[in-house]
Every structure is written in C-alpha cells, then in structure tokens.
Amino acid sequence: MIIDMAQECYRHEEVLELESGEKLPGFEIAYTTQGHLTAAKDNVIWIVHALTGDANVQEWWSGIVGEDKFYDPTKHFIVCANLLGSNYGSTNPLSNNPTTGKPYYYDFPNLSTRDLAKALEHLRVHLGISSIHSLVGGSLGGQVALEWAYILKEKVKHTIILASNAKTSPWTIGFNETQRMAIEADSTWGENRPDAGKKGLEAARAIAMLSYRHPQDFDAKQKDLDEKLDGFRISSYLRYQGQKLANRFNAFSYWILSKAMDSHDIGRARGGTEKALSQIQSKILTIGVDRDLLFLKEESQFIANHVPKGSYKEISSRTGHDAFLIEYEQLQYILRSFYLEEV
Ligand SMILES: CC(=O)SCCNC(=O)CCNC(=O)[C@H](O)C(C)(C)COP(=O)(O)OP(=O)(O)OC[C@H]1O[C@@H](n2cnc3c(N)ncnc32)[C@H](O)[C@@H]1OP(=O)(O)O
Numbered sequence: 001m002i003i004d005m006a007q008e009c010y011r012h013e014e015v016l017e018l019e020s021g022e023k024l025p026g027f028e029i030a031y032t033t034q035g036h037l038t039a040a041k042d043n044v045i046w047i048v049h050a051l052t053g054d055a056n057v058q059e060w061w062s063g064i065v066g067e068d069k070f071y072d073p074t075k076h077f078i079v080c081a082n083l084l085g086s087n088y089g090s091t092n093p094l095s096n097n098p099t100t101g102k103p104y105y106y107d108f109p110n111l112s113t114r115d116l117a118k119a120l121e122h123l124r125v126h127l128g129i130s131s132i133h134s135l136v137g138g139s140l141g142g143q144v145a146l147e148w149a150y151i152l153k154e155k156v157k158h159t160i161i162l163a164s165n166a167k168t169s170p171w172t173i174g175f176n177e178t179q180r181m182a183i184e185a186d187s188t189w190g191e192n193r194p195d196a197g198k199k200g201l202e203a204a205r206a207i208a209m210l211s212y213r214h215p216q217d218f219d220a221k222q223k224d225l226d227e228k229l230d231g232f233r234i235s236s237y238l239r240y241q242g243q244k245l246a247n248r249f250n251a252f253s254y255w256i257l258s259k260a261m262d263s264h265d266i267g268r269a270r271g272g273t274e275k276a277l278s279q280i281q282s283k284i285l286t287i288g289v290d291r292d293l294l295f296l297k298e299e300s301q302f303i304a305n306h307v308p309k310g311s312y313k314e315i316s317s318r319t320g321h322d323a324f325l326i327e328y329e330q331l332q333y334i335l336r337s338f339y340l341e342e343v
C-alpha cells in the first residue's frame with residue numbers, strides 16, 4: 001500500500017507578535033503530512049523535532065514512524081513541521097526580511113519556545129485540525145510541545161514529552177552559551193553571508209555532543225585500543241560531527257534555536273512553573289533517559305508530578321540524551337504500555 005506523504009509550506013501573511021515584544025512580519029512553515037484524516041478527525045499524531053531536526057520525521061525517527069511502525073500512516077495522520085527559525089524550509093535568519101528585501105542575518109528576532117508553539121498553532125488552524133490525538137516532542141521539541149499543550153487545552157488528548165523539561169536549567173543554558181561563544185569566536189561571525197560562523201558552528205556541535213552522550217557511550221565506541229600520544233578517536237569523532245552539522249545547518253539558526261531553548265519556562269507570566277503545569281488539560285507522558293546529562297531525568301519526572309494527568313517512564317541507555325532518537329525498542333514498549341493503560 002502506498003501512503004501519501006505531502007511536503008508543503010504554509011505562509012502566514014499576518015504579523016507574528018513575539019513574546020519579546022518584537023514582531024515578525026509574516027512567516028513560512030515547511031511541514032509534512034503522511035496518511036489520511038479519519039472522518040472523525042481523531043487520528044492526528046503531531047511530532048515536534050529537536051534542535052537540528054526537520055519535518056521529515058519518517059527519516060530521523062524511522063524506528064517509530066512509518067508503515068508497520070508505532071505511528072503508522074496507514075492508521076494515523078502524521079504531521080511534522082520544521083520549527084520557525086530552523087533552516088529546513090521555514091522562515092529563518094537567512095530568509096529575506098520583507099522590510100529590507102535582504103536576508104535578516106543578525107536582525108532576526110529572538111524567539112521563545114512559546115513563539116515556536118504559537119507558529120505551530122497557526123499551522124494547525126490553517127490545516128483545519130480541530131483536535132490532536134497525540135502531540136509528541138523530544139528535547140527542544142518537547143519544550144515546544146509542552147508550551148503548545150498549555151495553549152491547546154482540551155484540543156490535545158495525549159502529550160508525550162521525551163528528554164525535556166518545564167523550564168531550562170542553568171546547566172543547559174550554560175552549555176548553549178559555550179556553543180554561542182564558539183560561534184562568536186569565529187572571525188567570520190558578524191559578516192553578512194550565509195556561512196558566517198561556520199567553523200564556530202563546528203566547535204559548537206562538538207561541545208554539544210559532549211552533552212548529548214554519556215561518558216560510557218564514548219568508552220564503548222571511541223576508546224583507543226592502541227597506545228598513543230595523539231590522534232585520539234574521540235577527537236576525530238567530535239571534529240567529524242562538527243563538520244557534519246555545519247554542512248547541513250547554519251550558525252544563525254543554531255543561535256536562534258539555542259536561545260529559544262534557553263528561554264523555555266512554562267510558568268513565565270503564568271504564576272510560576274507548578275501553577276502552569278497544573279493547568280495543562282492533556283494527559284501527559286514524560287519519558288526520561290536514565291543517563292541523560294543534559295536534560296536530567298528528574299526534570300521529566302517533575303513535569304509528570306505536577307500536571308493533573310501525568311505519568312513517567314524511563315529509557316535505560318548508555319547513550320545519554322540522544323537515546324530518545326535511538327532506543328526504538330524501549331520507546332515502542334513504553335508507548336504501547338501508555339496507550340494500553342487507557343483501554
Ligand atoms: C540532513 C538531515 O536532515 S539530518 C536529519 C535531521 N536531524 C536530526 O534529526 C537531528 C537528530 N539526529 C541526531 O542528532 C543524530 O543523527 C543521532 C543522534 C540520531 C545519531 O547520531 P549519528 O551521528 O548518526 O551517530 P553516531 O554518533 O554513532 O555517529 C556516527 C557517525 O560518526 C562517524 N564516526 C564514528 N566514529 C568516528 C571517529 N572516531 N572519527 C570520525 N568519524 C566517526 C561514523 O562514521 C558515522 O558517520 P555517518 O553519520 O556519516 O554515517
């Protein structure tokens with residue numbers, strides 16, 4: 001059976017008022033849909049990608065999304081949109097600023113996770129989706145999904161938040177700051193060109209990798225077995241990962257999305273974190289990773305403990321934070337149990 005997959009772009013013509021008070025004069029959001037809406041419109045699975053992901057969820061989450069996979073387009077209508085600010089088809093700092101007719105570059109406004117959720121909400125309305133069966137997101141995607149669940153109220157039935165939190169910790173903001181410092185240290189940063197800060201972005205990704213993986217993962221995969229003084233495997237791995245990202249991303253989007261992650265605070269202007277969480281109507285499953293060094297499992301547990309309908313499950317993995325993108329078997333088991341509890 002061939003499942004329809006559509007890649008589209010939504011153009012929002014009106015001004016987007018941002019949490020900072022700044023305004024974005026319209027925006028575009030690239031998105032994919034797979035499968036068909038039922039007549040009752042009750043089979044929408046909306047997946048929100050992490051920091052450097054894109055709308056092609058069936059590629060980066062191939063163990064969970066696809067025919068005969070847990071989220072199956074023969075049964076579900078699966079939507080995934082590229083976040084505002086990211087460079088996989090949505091409006092980002094390399095896009096033309098309609099006011100000047102030139103790319104935004106450094107003039108692109110800072111976005112919060114609430115702004116990112118607001119942009120997705122405009123897309124939902126455009127698509128005529130009245131209710132979301134399951135809203136799913138990991139890491140930055142989990143932060144945006146949590147913000148959106150707050151806004152959506154009863155319009156989302158289940159929200160699944162992986163390796164994420166309710167408010168970004170100083171530890172995570174600190175990691176992001178070191179990565180932006182690496183970009184700033186690139187002598188091309190400050191120039192108006194799409195590849196400004198590219199070498200800095202390589203260093204930023206190398207730093208980030210140390211937060212996405214647990215030391216046990218590197219011990220297992222990058223330990224040198226021969227005696228040597230230099231030229232270590234982990235050095236070459238981190239440099240490779242830096243180049244790999246810098247060849248598919250840009251320093252401007254990285255800057256804006258890492259700043260959005262820093263800003264994440266579900267309780268801001270809502271009476272605090274606990275109060276905001278207590279007002280979320282959706283059933284929430286949070287999934288932590290036992291050895292996540294970036295978004296601690298306690299941060300996932302905190303969400304589950306403070307929403308009215310929350311539960312917590314854990315992935316055990318030596319990978320660390322990135323386990324939510326990799327540990328498909330455990331994830332399927334956890335997801336199956338979560339939905340079965342309802343029956
Ligand atoms: C173009 C796109 O749209 S990409 C898809 C969108 N992006 C996302 O979804 C972001 C989320 N994804 C990710 O962060 C990652 O892909 C993950 C976490 C899922 C997996 O990470 P990976 O980098 O694939 O895995 P891993 O850490 O094992 O690294 C493997 C790579 O490092 C290379 N490598 C491993 N050890 C070394 C070493 N010592 N020296 C040099 N290279 C090395 C491997 O050859 C492999 O290269 P390849 O990616 O070109 O095949």
Ligand SMILES: N[C@@H](CCO)C(=O)O
Pocket residue numbers: 050051052053138139140212322325
């Ligand atoms: N590996 C993830 C990291 C953040 O969860 C990404 O690149 O999006």
